[in-house]
Amino acid sequence: MGEYSKALEYYEKSIKIREISLPPTDLVLAGSYNNIGQVYRNMGEYSKALEYYEKSKKILAISLPPSHPLLATPYNNTGVVYENMGEYSKALEYYEKAREILELSLPPTHPSLATSYRNISGVYRMMGDYSKALKYYEKSLK
Template identity: 40%
Template sequence: EFSKALFYHQKALEIFQETLPENHPDLAITHNNIAKVYNSTHEYNTAMEHAQLAIGMIQRKLIDNHPRFIEYRNLIEEIRKKL
């Protein structure tokens, strides 16, 4: 159920924002998960916002061919095609 998933991802994001340093990998993962939910519910602008936040947090830390970076980049491309 997307609404329940979104609720828990947003709750996790709130906790992580209060307890973790800025650009922590868990923040990026959570933003990416939120982007996936919004993408699945056809809320593409909001999905793109979270996807861009996620990739922005990891692109300084990971090389371009890292699996996580590729996953995040592919999600952005998928959303971009739907906008």
């Protein structure tokens, strides 16, 4: 509904309860931090979004094996923020990390890989590197 302030209010109440009742490496906390990051990203408050994505990433890195596909989520979301900020080389760095994790953990025809390739191609397009953009668009389509 676009009521970001109201969403944040409820997420903040939820996270306070979860921080008290759950261990600090619980995956539910990682998901909650990710959701708060999403709200801040939608509000255009990119530094706050990055802060929460980092919190999510730290928990996932501790709680999951390095090739678990969920670990790609905060890297991808961080890439989106940097892309929105016009920092394309940083966006590409995070999208590539997400891609590496997904390629290790998922079959080559998984839809999440297609999304990852599409994200990378979009950054290359914005950077004006159309041949690389086309390469990743074609991988996504395949």
